Amino acid sequence: MATRKVAPAVAAGCTMVLKPAKLTPLTAQYFAKTMLDAGLPAGVLNVVASSSASGISGPLLKDSRLRKVSFTGSTPVGKRLLADAAQNVLRTSMELGGIAPFIVFEDADLDKAVEGAMAAKMRNMGEACTAANRFLVQESVAQEFTQKFAAAMAALTTGRGTDPATQVGPLIDAGARDDVHALVTAAVDAGATAVTGGGPVDGPGYFYQPTVLGNVPNNAAILGQEIFGPVAPVTTFGTEEDAIRLANASEYGLASYLYSRDFNRLLRVADQIEFGMVGFNAGVTSNAAAPFGGVKQSGLGREGGTEAIAEYTTTQYIGINDPYTD
Structure with a gap:
């Protein structure tokens, strides 16, 4: 789950705070160490583990420096994060439940x-x-x-x-x-x-x-x-x-x-x-090179493919006055 989010964020030039699930914190720590070993500068990927999800997400969502929230988990938790993210009009990606x-x-x-x-x-x-x-x-x-x-x-x-x-x-x-x-x-x-x-x-x-x-x-x-x-x-x-x-x-x-x-x-x-x-006619469909995500209450945004990098960037229009027309 972490690689789906961290890889496009790194490609887009972002720094990150990763909060792993409380039942599986060690794999996230090992992943962060692997990224350091691969040459990622210290401080680009920061792992903060906690037995209380809200204890981490609450202060982060209120921080004015935060620009983006990406979450994988249940739909009820995703809804709460969306509500909290709205206070600072944060960009969000939600990979939520599926039936x-x-x-x-x-x-x-x-x-x-x-x-x-x-x-x-x-x-x-x-x-x-x-x-x-x-x-x-x-x-x-x-x-x-x-x-x-x-x-x-x-x-x-x-x-x-x-x-x-x-x-x-x-x-x-x-x-x-x-x-x-x-x-x-x-x-x-x-x-x-x-x-x-x-x-x-x-x-x-x-x-x-x-x-x-x-x-x-x-x-x-x-x-x-x-x-x-x-x-x-x-x-x-x-x-x-x-x-x-x-x-x-x-x-x-x-x-x-x-x-x-x-x-x-x-x-x-x-x-x-x-x-x-x-x-x-296939029981496995996900592919790292293809967009992954749902509709309705299964979430917002996409992970994987070029669509994933777009989730961590914004479009800027620049209008230039042509000096040769003066």
Whole structure:
């Protein structure tokens, strides 16, 4: 996350204050040391870690020297930062929440769709803003897709990183694990079926079973908020119009994934769904050379590509009086 912000800021000639997440401060410190080792002058990148986010962001946002705020995190926190940034009319980039739909049409290659679903769901155990959060599958292929997807998820090995066989590690803390389980429990109570997984892993640590939920009702809470865990809820749709309506039935619009053999359909649906990024038959879409960002309450601005540098610069118009016209 830090490199997405620091790299374009350095390219634009900015100095920076980086406040890492309170649960992961050491990687930011190591990154800053790496930048120093690479030749970045001391004082250009300054890391300030704290157990209190507001304790750092509050004074910074009030400082008249600040010109730009770039934030990756939840939408509620992003809204508070936007409100505070408005006091000094600060430029902002907000990379916020996402409830990415993964749409599988009946003409899709289901084996490739399952492969893409695994990539879109299980990157960092599902703890990613771009992780597929809602699997919308056309009714005629829903059962086959769900069974194949569940088999692939069930085959994963959960364990500690010290074990070379591990494919699924722990969630960030106990609260995250408990939040994931609460969503799963509520979905099952509402009528969903745990096709595989469905609960925490016994023993020490914050592990959760790779889980696929079938027959998830469209009004289930798990379809309306970020899961941030290895849980894949599958729901169905009838027509292409239904898929578009369900995909757009969210205040978020970051990443989305479409699977179909019909390229015209992919283009048609992409034109109608409200998301900043769309993957065609691909479970991983982000690229450092391409703009990354969302619409609606998934944020403002872009990271990556030339668009990222533009976020740290301003346009200045200079009108010159031609001396040869006097």
